[in-house]
Amino acid sequence: MKHQIRVKVNAETHEAQVSSELTLLEFLRDTLGLTGTKMGCGNGECGACTVLLSGAPVRSCLILAVEADGQEILTVEGLARGDRLHPLQEAFLEKGAVQCGFCTPGMLLAAKALVDRQPDPDLKDVKEALGGHLCRCTGYESIFEAILAHPR
Amino acid sequence: MLRPFDYYRPRTLSEAIKLLSETGAAALAGGTDLLVNIRSGKESPQVVVDLKDLPELHGIHLEGDKVWLGALTTMGEIVNAAAFRGPLGILSEAASVVGCCEIRRRATVGGNICNASPGADTAPALLALEAEAAIRGPGGARSMPLPAFYLGPGRTALGPGEILSGFFIPRPPEGSRGTYLRRTRVKGMDLAGIGLAALVIPGHGKRNHEVRLALGAVAPTPVRAREAEILLQDQVVDALSLTRAKEVLRRSISPRATSLRASPEYKREMAGVLLEMALSKLLGEEYAG
Incomplete structure (x- = not known):
């Protein structure tokens, strides 16, 4: 079954025909070619998407x-x-909060949602916001530092 | 890729009931269980019926002496709702530990209950609050106490075409306090190895009129622990009554040998530990144990 949808992605409006079972992740990656969003576990557990x-x-x-x-x-x-990179992206570079980079897009967006809501978060807030994001490289510390240090 | 299905987003309850009456139809709320189950092959619906546009399934408001909680209320909305502070705060405490921020943004309380996982975090809280499940279906509206809604792991009392529309939650008397404690393998983004909800309804002086206890992940369904409750009712909780209640609680639960997240021995021991922690948190200095 096909559906006509209209979404605004990164401030640009897209209209498309999508199958019922197409996930938003597949739509972003395969239909729009926005492959920055990653497919990790596919079960909502890793946060990469x-x-x-x-x-x-x-x-x-x-x-x-x-x-x-x-x-x-x-x-x-x-x-x-x-x-011009987003201040959070700058902070991730500055603190070396990236190794393989697979988790980074998800981390950045979770962090953005946090700082949009709470411009000056503490470590507890950051850990809560990233609680559902796995990183197998950094040990998380540099990611926490980047978010806490990001220029406001 | 998910196995193909047809997606419908009905705008009226009667349309939704009609769609869900067909075999092979599955209800979609937040999708955090359904899409995982479709991907794994555990469920393979031909038709997915998105309930999110049904006004009857939304909202939190007072109806007489009860709070109406729409089934589509997300965990995040419960955490932020003024209605779920104070005597009903036990539910927001439970909702606040489900999954992670992203899951709580989508996962709904109705979905958490309808998925009928023995370890669902909101279930012990709703059991302790004596919530009633409100159901709409081909035969009209009906309601039942939550324990009757649960038939077994993954099984509920919902018949073909029936939809859990929400919960009526009686407001406990002012001064009542509750808490939800659980044990997980890791701090975030884990399912409960065991969860315990406790609600203390104050009586006179140091005596508690009523203590309600409910547990998750210790039996085929979330369960009230009535035998242990009786030992604490109208009592001053002291070392003796607590020891007895812990013992009865340990004996009253039946965790399965093949539990995924904790062994039966751990669960039995931890049920007692969580009870003691909950009572000392809720009773503070009044607690003499």
Whole structure:
């Protein structure tokens, strides 16, 4: 079964025909070619597929594309302004909070949702916001530091 | 890729009931269980019926002396709801430990109950609060106490075409306090190895009029622990009554030998430990144990 959907992704409006069973993650990666959002576990456990849906972080592997109809989505590709990286991206670079990079898009979007809501989070807030994000390289410390130190 | 199915998003309850009456139809709320189950092959619906546009399944408001909690209320909404502070705070405490931020944004309380996992975090809280499940279906509206809604692991009393629309939760008397404690293997993003909800309804002086206890992940369904409750009712909780209640609690539960997240021995021991922790948290200095 096909559905006509209209979504705004990184401030750009897209209209598309999607199958019922297409996930939002597959729509972003395979239909729109926005491969910054990663497919990790596919069960909502790892956080790699996190995007912002109407401003709040969600697991795009557990949402159907058709469910997102009419809503606004932000992916990692939408964080930078032209050549200017988002302050969180700058902070991740500064603190070396990236190794293989697979978890980074999800971490960045979860962090963005946090600092949008709470511009000056403490370590407990950061750990709570990233509680559902796995990183197998960094040991997390550099990621916490980056978010705590990001320029406001 | 998920196995193909047809997706419908009905705008009226009657349309939703009709769609769900067909065999092979599955209800979709937050999707945090359903999509995982479809991907793993545990469920393979031909039709997925998204309930999110049904106004009857939304909202939190007072109805007489009860609070109405719509089935589609997300864990995040419960955590932020003024209604779930104070005497009903036990539910927001339970909702606050489900999954992680992203899961709590989507996962709904109705879905948590309908998935009928023995370890569902909101279930012990709703059992201790004596919530009633409200159901809409081809035969109209009916309701039942939550224990009757649970038939077994993954099985509920919902018949074909029936939808859990929400819960009526009686407001415990002012001064009542509750807590939900659980044990997990890791701090975040884990399912409960065991969970315990305790609600203390104050009586006169140091005596508690009523202590309600409910547990998750210790039996085929979430369960009230009535035998242990009786030992604490109208009592000053002291070392003796607590020891007895812990012993009865340990004996009254039946964790399965093949439990995934904790051994039966651990669960029995931990049921007693969580009871003691909960009572000391809720009774503070009044607690003489």
